[in-house]
Amino acid sequence: MDKKLNGNKYVYFFGDGKADGNESMKNLLGGKGANLAEMAGHPQLKLPVPPGFTITTEVCTYYYEHKKTYPRELKSQVERSLEKMEKLTGKKFGNEKDPLLVSIRSGARRSMPGMMETVLNVGLNEKTIKGLIWHSGDERFAYDAYRRLIMMYADVVMEKAGGIEVKNGKGIRKILDEKLEHIKQNQGYTSDTDLTVDELKILVKEYKKTVKKVLGTEFPDDPWEQIWGGIGAVFSSWNGKRAIEYRRIEKIPDEWGTAVNVQAMVFGNMGNDSCTGVAFTRNPGTGENKFYGEYLVNAQGEDVVAGIRTPAPVNEYSKNAQSEQFTTLERLMPKQYKELDDYQKKLESHYKDMQDIEFTIERGKLYMLQCRVGKRNGIAAVRMATEMHAEKLIDAETAVMRVGPNQLVELLLPMLDPKAEQTNAVIAKGLPAGPGGAKGRVVFSSDDAVEWAYRGEKVILVREETSPEDVDGMHKAQAILTTKGGMTSHAALVARGWGKCCIVGCGDIEIHHESKKRMAQ
Numbered sequence: 001m002d003k004k005l006n007g008n009k010y011v012y013f014f015g016d017g018k019a020d021g022n023e024s025m026k027n028l029l030g031g032k033g034a035n036l037a038e039m040a041g042h043p044q045l046k047l048p049v050p051p052g053f054t055i056t057t058e059v060c061t062y063y064y065e066h067k068k069t070y071p072r073e074l075k076s077q078v079e080r081s082l083e084k085m086e087k088l089t090g091k092k093f094g095n096e097k098d099p100l101l102v103s104i105r106s107g108a109r110r111s112m113p114g115m116m117e118t119v120l121n122v123g124l125n126e127k128t129i130k131g132l133i134w135h136s137g138d139e140r141f142a143y144d145a146y147r148r149l150i151m152m153y154a155d156v157v158m159e160k161a162g163g164i165e166v167k168n169g170k171g172i173r174k175i176l177d178e179k180l181e182h183i184k185q186n187q188g189y190t191s192d193t194d195l196t197v198d199e200l201k202i203l204v205k206e207y208k209k210t211v212k213k214v215l216g217t218e219f220p221d222d223p224w225e226q227i228w229g230g231i232g233a234v235f236s237s238w239n240g241k242r243a244i245e246y247r248r249i250e251k252i253p254d255e256w257g258t259a260v261n262v263q264a265m266v267f268g269n270m271g272n273d274s275c276t277g278v279a280f281t282r283n284p285g286t287g288e289n290k291f292y293g294e295y296l297v298n299a300q301g302e303d304v305v306a307g308i309r310t311p312a313p314v315n316e317y318s319k320n321a322q323s324e325q326f327t328t329l330e331r332l333m334p335k336q337y338k339e340l341d342d343y344q345k346k347l348e349s350h351y352k353d354m355q356d357i358e359f360t361i362e363r364g365k366l367y368m369l370q371c372r373v374g375k376r377n378g379i380a381a382v383r384m385a386t387e388m389h390a391e392k393l394i395d396a397e398t399a400v401m402r403v404g405p406n407q408l409v410e411l412l413l414p415m416l417d418p419k420a421e422q423t424n425a426v427i428a429k430g431l432p433a434g435p436g437g438a439k440g441r442v443v444f445s446s447d448d449a450v451e452w453a454y455r456g457e458k459v460i461l462v463r464e465e466t467s468p469e470d471v472d473g474m475h476k477a478q479a480i481l482t483t484k485g486g487m488t489s490h491a492a493l494v495a496r497g498w499g500k501c502c503i504v505g506c507g508d509i510e511i512h513h514e515s516k517k518r519m520a521q
Contacts, residue, residue, distance in 0.1 A: 009077075011074070014052060015049065021041075023042075026109050029259050032106075050367050053085075055261075068235075068236075082102075096128055098135050102122045103261075104118070104227070104234060108258045109252075110256075120149065121149035124145060136270060146204050150204065157233040164215060238257060266365075268361060269299055272298055274364075277294055277358070277360075280292045280293060281354050286383065287379060293314035293315075294312065310505065311323065314330065321431070378435060378499055379411065381404070413499070414436055415436055429508060430505050430508075431487055434498075436500075440459045441460070443462065450472055453476035460480070461473050480501070481509075
């Protein structure tokens with residue numbers, strides 16, 4: 001007998017100005033699912049959210065209590081929801097002529113940035129790619145989407161959720177990424193977008209061979225196998241090492257579980273009239289009441305957060321030393337920027353707090369992919385609370401509660417002596433992602449940071465860019481320095497939430513890896 005959960009309703013649909021859930025249902029739908037429902041269905045919002053559905057957190061609990069199985073009604077409810085998505089998009093899941101592709105993402109009650117898993121472009125295979133090429137008219141785009149799916153699926157579903165031990169500290173994602181980097185180096189390319197369609201086709205074949213060789217099984221061609229593999233992997237990631245570590249640091253209960261969000265894909269990598277970005281309704285570093293954000297042309301969402309490419313500013317205010325030469329979104333796509341600006345104002349007014357927003361523009365059409373209460377440092381928290389109270393957006397009691405004890409401590413953090421800063425030569429420049437100043441031994445891996453910290457040594461974690469696997473080392477370090485990434489990268493988001501000193505995008509530094517030792521130059 002199945003345990004009865006919430007009247008046996010496991011799946012909540014959203015899209016086309018309607019939603020089964022709302023923002024108050026975070027315990028059941030997780031933060032992401034509840035906010036997607038709110039953005040899509042609230043009468044005062046009705047924002048352009050790609051249609052999708054949320055599988056509840058209670059199914060996650062059931063999954064762990066019943067040997068990683070699902071309630072028997074879940075399958076039919078998922079299938080019915082996919083049919084609704086097909087009607088709204090005019091596409092069919094698994095169809096060779098015009099395939100519906102979906103993203104599968106986690107969503108806990110409280111924001112856990114980058115701690116759990118995501119798989120994009122689910123539903124692509126050797127047959128459906130032909131339909132994607134025909135529909136998009138862009139063969140290069142289709143194969144770029146396919147190589148991304150194989151990399152993500154092999155990493156998230158086949159290796160991590162499959163419980164496969166990583167050999168020599170190198171997981172399947174790293175192995176596949178090295179194949180991509182090899183082509184770029186051989187051809188003298190600086191960006192993934194430089195690869196030709198023929199090179200991407202070769203890469204896809206290489207990826208599939210490597211997955212079979214390293215993981216022992218074929219990459220699945222069946223779209224339904226892909227979707228259920230992705231759903232299971234998200235539930236499994238709730239008990240992944242980095243998620244457990246993050247919950248311990250943030251004091252998030254283990255029994256909460258995560259929801260799973262399945263959503264129609266929209267593509268920011270369909271050419272120069274497409275882009276993807278992350279933005280904040282106020283500056284998360286200073287608290288200033290100015291719309292702040294970054295975007296990448298011809299990219300998918302993970303590219304911005306991963307810090308692989310230097311993002312461009314959404315407006316003049318968002319420019320910094322690394323991005324001042326780039327064209328703003330406001331100038332490049334004025335109509336879409338105005339829409340985005342209108343939506344961010346609506347969202348802050350609706351939620352009465354600073355929002356962290358993810359968006360994609362596909363061939364000139366803007367889609368809203370996420371909103372959540374944005375992470376901020378102590379200085380920004382105090383400024384936002386006082387200014388929002390002055391604007392009569394929140395009352396005095398709410399303003400006081402908006403500043404946590406740790407954020408007050410941040411205001412008293414050590415800092416560099418301003419006089420010494422003026423008299424000493426600058427070695428390198430980066431972006432100020434986290435507050436304060438710090439000193440310590442330089443280390444180049446999360447494991448080394450943990451090891452030295454346990455010995456009582458203060459350390460600075462230096463990386464090209466951080467990933468969710470680095471969370472333990474990031475927490476143990478006094479400060480974090482990355483050579484890549486912008487103010488919305490993983491390192492910046494996590495450090496800002498913890499009030500930890502952090503500099504990102506310090507491109508003047510190169511990290512050289514040697515077999516026995518590591519050094520920075």
